Amino acid sequence: MLLQDTRNSLSQSPTPLSGIFSTTKTLYDQLLSEPQDESTRSAARLFLQEHLGIAAEMDCELPADVNALEDWVAAKTVKVGKQYAAYLEERKAGKPRRFFTSKAHALHFLQAVAPSKLVDGAWLYGTLDNWQDPRFHPLIRTYLEELGDGVAQMNHVLMYRQLLAKHGCDGPLSLPDEYYVQGTLQLALGYEAQEFLPEVIGYNLGYEQLPLHLLISAFELHELDIDPYYFTLHITIDNAHSGHAHQAVQALLQQCAGGTDPQFYQRVRAGYQLNDLGVGSGDIIRHFDLQDELLRMLDRKRTFGQQMHSDYCKLEGKTVNEWLSEPGQMLAFLDALEARGWIQRGVDPGQSRFWHLISGPDALMFGVFTEYEQRLIYEWIADGWLAQDQATSGARQRPFKPARGSRRKAASDTAVCPADRTQLAMEPLSEPLEALRQQLESMPRAERMATLISMMNPSLHGTPEGLLATRMFSSQMY
Ligand SMILES: [Fe+2]
Ligand SMILES: [Fe+2]
Incomplete structure (x- = not known):
């Protein structure tokens, strides 16, 4: 199971503090x-x-x-x-x-x-x-x-x-x-x-x-x-x-x-x-809540962008740097962008000048916002337009079937089916990893297994050394 769908609400009493750790x-x-x-x-x-x-x-x-x-x-x-x-x-x-x-x-x-x-x-x-x-x-x-x-x-x-x-x-x-x-x-x-x-x-x-x-x-x-x-x-x-x-x-x-x-x-x-x-x-x-999330994101970004804009353009009497200079101004800033026609909500975001500043390879602010952050902005501008668009274009559910066994569909690109595991594990090791493997193999069994376990802890098992240790442990524990 992943996370339980519990009845607990976010407003429940805070988690008890633990020892010297305050959070x-x-x-x-x-x-x-x-x-x-x-x-x-x-x-x-x-x-x-x-x-x-x-x-x-x-x-x-x-x-x-x-x-x-x-x-x-x-x-x-x-x-x-x-x-x-x-x-x-x-x-x-x-x-x-x-x-x-x-x-x-x-x-x-x-x-x-x-x-x-x-x-x-x-x-x-x-x-x-x-x-x-x-x-x-x-x-x-x-x-x-x-x-x-x-x-x-x-x-x-x-x-x-x-x-x-x-x-x-x-x-x-x-x-x-x-x-x-x-x-x-x-x-x-x-x-x-x-x-x-x-x-x-x-x-x-x-x-x-x-x-x-x-x-x-x-x-x-x-x-x-x-x-x-x-x-x-x-x-x-x-x-x-x-x-x-x-x-x-x-x-x-x-x-x-x-x-x-x-x-x-x-x-x-x-x-x-x-x-x-x-x-x-x-x-x-x-x-x-889309708008809350958007405002939180913009407030986080604000500190990185506050001295990066020219003072040439003013919105509602403030330069962009001034809008970004203090927390809590993002909603008013978005309103100002909308009032000045930079943002047109409720229609295709492609019609908003602001959207073209942040999205696409020629965008002036290319790379400033991650895909997730862009998505927040896009959906906030679209404001219901997406749902209408899908309804009128007759968008249908894409067929979906959960994977059978562990075999991954060919279009996916992050994992492999079990049959490919051996092949992947057999890929030649880099020189330092091969030296590490030999060093581990030369240890007495009990010491080797204890060392492998220490390399497989939750912080390390995803490193190349941790993965090597996991493969060795997996094949040697029986
Ligand atoms: Fe599991
Ligand atoms: Fe899992």
């Missing part, structure tokens, strides 16, 4: 940059304890009997399948998109969930230490698959980075602190797995279930011409029959073999509930 984002950044630092680790434990305390108070949908889990997962999958079929019927009958009102809305979503996506799989990192114990293998296998088994094109974090970059969404977007809760929980669980193993298993069980919003997101991203592969991949790889959802149940059953410890399962349930903390996909989608 969740600070702890998130710290877990990425200095995960071994003792103060970071004790803050991570505190963060987990605080959130587990909240989770323990919540209702848990998991069955009371651990042996009923397999049937429960199967029934849940069938229910999601039926809900998705109903959604498709609804769309066929002409209902509008349920999630994304526009492309800018969808691109904003991709960025808003990035703190979790960019640490995909992190909660399982700490299970690698138990590679000699077969009961941990389903969890380790899932972690290795999140890492693409060391093949860059199949590494989920790199895949998501590429998706963001492809749409000009890799610049810093300042997000509210609650948006970092899930990513921070994932990192904290990953580094503290030895102490929080039942919670890791429970969290994994929740995260790897197929949620309805994943299916709908993939469908609507495709409709908006955004490559949905990252999302369709998670529909298939997390499947309940043989994928991560199945492995998640197996991991729990194997830990419980020989007798169910009620306290263990209680902790698993609390870990499962952690998935419902922070901000869910549904909240993120509902709280998007």
